[in-house]
Amino acid sequence: MIVTTPIKVRYQETDQMGVVYHANYLIWFEIGRTAFIEELGFKYHEMENEGVVSPVIDANIQFKQPIRYGEEAFVETWLVSYNGIRTTYGYRVLNKDKEVAVTGETQHVIVQKDSFRPLSLKKKFPQWHEAYKRAKGND
Template identity: 45%
Template sequence: MRPIIFTHRVRARYQETDQMGVVYHANYLNWFEVGRTEFIRHAGLTYRELEEKGILLPVMDARITYKKPAKYDDEVDIRTWVGLLSPVRLTFCYEIIRVADQELLVTGETMHAFTNSDLKPIRLSRSEPIVYEWLATKNKGEE
């Protein structure tokens, strides 16, 4: 079963590009963050609420594959979904698609640990079973 994919649209701003009008490579990580923030918000939960519950999601690893560049003023869709989920770790997957021609520009993943505010690992399935179950249903493709 395919996981639930959330799509959020952004426009490449001038400040995100280099002199050639090409989106600077590190800005895709920012777009990944926008994608996962909006993915969580779409479900009625925010990063702030997670932090208020004492749950942090620091990035442990990031992978990006560049296929084609986005350029200034391009509208792009950030497609985000839950890849791997364990009680202590979570991987988000991403695709950046240019809206005008549906060209796949970038793919990537970020791996996150579930930690408390002291950055000590926690088992989300124990500390916040409702949040863990919600993530698990997104991973399995259930609404």
């Protein structure tokens, strides 16, 4: 399952060269990840309401070509891997011509917000676990 999210490139996201500043792609990854989760029928803030957060524990990004202010961009998001504890999301940022501009992955775990004690998504949120297995094709 791949979820595509349109992005409006805002002027404030660009650098002096008129291209999207590299750190903003991580924000776009978050936008895509949130859309992916919502496509599965869940809301990240509902997880937070239960005192659980999902920090990024690793990020990897490759820049292929620039995206400029005023252009359209699209973030494709999917599950690269999921094992009940760790989740790795994949991303492709496409330009207006649907050419790949940026690729990347982020790896996440879930933890108790107050203690950062690791939790099992499989045990804490079994519905998310099942949805992730289906999205990954691991029924």
